[in-house]
Amino acid sequence: MKRKIALFSLIFLAGIFLSGKNDSSAIDGKGDKKSEKKVITACDGETQVVLNDVSKDEVMSREKAQEVAGMLLATYQQQKKYQSTKFTRRDSLIWERELKAMIEEGYKWFHDPSLGTNGISCDMCHPDAADNHPETYPKFQIQLKRIALLRDMINWCIENPMEGKPLKEDDPRMKAMEAYIIWARANQDPRPHAKILNPGKR
């Protein structure tokens, strides 16, 4: 219960920071005893700071709130550092396996003419996803007259050379193809500009 209240407080606190307004009603401990100390919890639901000099119901000034947010962030980062040493080899094997599965899924769609209607698949023009340049997105695509993301050009190639229907942006096939394209550029192209991509790195 206490924790929940503290979490609420933190969400309010974050609200102040985002809006840049010092809304006095925002920080508003809801405990029943006036003398209780204020506890603020970060968005991870775990990291907490206990404020000795602020009571539960007290509204903090903007300066104070900023100071508290800073403390919270520092505590959070320290904990994270500690945690990152807690991951085991087994964990990272799982992550690798998951990533590999998604890339393989992307490879499959990239080589599948069923995304289009005329028999053509992406790999026919982009062997090993060459000339996809994932490292250059987002960019202004002159012919589209707007900023394009990688997925916009994927859809463009589905609709045009492959005469197919565009995929929804959150279509798992789209996500998987993006993963494959980035992976392929980073791993199958030895040129320096491909090396700025680092898929899978924590």
Added chain:
Amino acid sequence: MPKMPSERKEEQYLKEREEFFKALPKLNRRQFLKVAMASAAVALAKNQFPPHSFQLVEAVEAKQGGGTEVKFRFAYISDTHLYERKLNERFVRAALKAVQDVNALDPQPDFVLFGGDLAQLGQPEELKLGKEILSEVKAKIYMMVGEHDWYLDLGEKWIELFGQQYYSFDHKGVHFIVLNSVIVDDYWTEAKMTPMERMKFMAQLDNPKGRPFTVGKGYGDVGRKQFEWLKQDLAKVSKDTPVVVFSHSPLYKYYKPWNFWTDDAEEVQALLRPFKNVTVIHGHTHQPVFNKIGNINFYGMLSTAWPWPYAPTGLPKLTIKMNRADPFDQFDGTGDGTVEILANGKANKIYNLWSREPMKVTARYLESGGREEVPPLPVDPSF
């Protein structure tokens, strides 16, 4: 809606381009230089734009003497990758465009070479459609096989429709050889693949399990017989006779992961070494690519269907990349071309890029180590 600045620029560029082309006909050499410079300036100004370089290429061979006058020309069409018409009209349109081009050449070329990969999946309907389209070509046509024509039925239908898979002929004092350079080891018997599985395995350029092409090795005895034939064929030719070899794969080693490669290239090159003038014209790579190894000049052909990216490594040093292809234009980076055979036995190559200025690569360029007669450099090369 007000126009974006880039849109205005593009319009202005297109206008300049149009005026430039209007001014082209009937130029004498001085005027040519003037316009050529203007075109270079426009091309430079164009730097902010993607694709399309239209720097002027001097179409008329200026230097006479030294045997560099053109003795005869032939044209080529290559890598049409046809599906059945009802599935894919796009590649049919492109193949027809090439036929139109070749038929419009004036004077007509002495003959036309088809560079292989007529079909996409080697199916009888695809090959027959290809034959039908090519039958419109007015000049005599010589056919060569590509792996896409071959691996559904190991050449059965192709041979039935087009005849021998390797042969030679003489034309105006030049010895021409047409090879089947797409022979690979048997990967299908043990894996119990169906013919279509075998075909699709081969059709995937970036297949990590793909097998390298050879001329004289591979399954059965096709390659070994061809290599013996080649030796005997060349034995009958005098060393001063210019030799032009047509192969589908490049007869050298460019990039193995995509089979831009002939595994026994050195052995074939060794057979060609004693000859004074040797030119290899190959398909498969779908891009302007050229090379020189010892006495042999190599030129790759364009595809009518799509351009291939330049491989990340292994590109011959003498190759000048074309500008990046514009995906918004089906015909950009594709095309057909002609080859000029010179009186001195050398060959120049003209890449007839459909949405751009033609690109001429001369034997002089290759033989000067890339110092003379340098073709226009790209403003937006692939990366």
